[in-house]
Amino acid sequence: MAETAVLRQRTHEEQPGPPHKGGLLAGLLRTARPKQWVKNVLVAAAPAAAGELFSRHALLQLALVFCLFTACAAAVYLVNDARDADADRAHPVKRHRPVAAGQVPVPVAYTVGGCLGVLAPAAAAWLCGPAVAALLTAYLAMQLAYCVCLKHVLVVDLAVVTTGFLMRAVVGGLALGIPLSRWFLITTGFGALFMVSAKRYSEAVQMAGKAGATRALLTEYTTGYLRFVWQLAAGVAVLGYCLWAMEEGGVPHTSVLPWRQLSMVAFILAILRYAVFADRGTAGEPEDVVLGDRALALIGVAWAAMYGLAVANW
Secondary structure, eight states: OHHHHHHHHHHHHHHHHOOOOOOOOHHHHTTTTTTGGGGGGGGGHHHHHHHOSHHHHHHHHHHHHHHHHHHHHHHHHHHHHHTTTTHTHHHHHHHHSSHHHHHSSSHHHHHHHHHHHHHHHHHHHHHHHHHHHHHHHHHHHHHHHHTGGGSTTTTTTHHHHHHHHHHHHHHHHHHHHHOOOOOHHHHHHHHHHHHHHHHHHHHHTTTTTTTSSSGGGTTTTTTHHHHHHHHHHHHHHHHHHHHHHHOOOOOOOSSSSSSSHHHHHHHHHHHHHHEEEEEEEOOOSSSHHHHHHHHHHHHHHHHHHHHHHHHOOO
């Protein structure tokens, strides 16, 4: 039933929709991809892992970092759509994007994107510190390079998208001065690679035997290779998480139950459940997969509860 819902949603997204009406500001907002902003919630990952999420200072800093990262992502989307405007006009779905449809003039998209790309790191240097500003600058440079050429380079395209997720998870720790453990980086990095490669694999499966791939690079990947990548990434992510959960680090066990160890069960179940959609070729956007499958969402809630209890040592 969940698979049917995902397939129905994918079919709806593939069909061209009617042109959207609205003024310039509405067009700029749509170009900034509000649906993608949920990914930036990852900025809270490191503080949550360290148990430093709910102080007033932490919440204010994370809200600020969320806004700055969203501004940087919007800058990339604006520049990308302005650069691809001519090609998008020939695409049955992308021709309705505000820049391609003429709702947002190309020079305006470049100008607003450039301003956001300059102001966001500058604001970060003033309000959050040089480390956050440097990371946002690196993110912008990497994503703009991806728009121009890196998205056409095998393997590198997977690494760039994965690194973008990892940067989101790291920036919250930098903003609050929280040391980032090796287990956090390993699990987050390979977890991101798992979801990215699963999405690419699904796209490759869906376009098999069809002409006109939405991503030209998909024709150069084989489904066997992409399957190998998401299976490898899933295995390393599980291993990294289990090593963290089993390592006590010299801290005496004082909680009611061994929540760290118990959380392994929920984490592994979540990976296995997500892999079902990857194997079927229906793993699209990660947020759509998680929210579209009730069992996976419940497993995620159970994992978050046990992880929170482990961090709080309750």
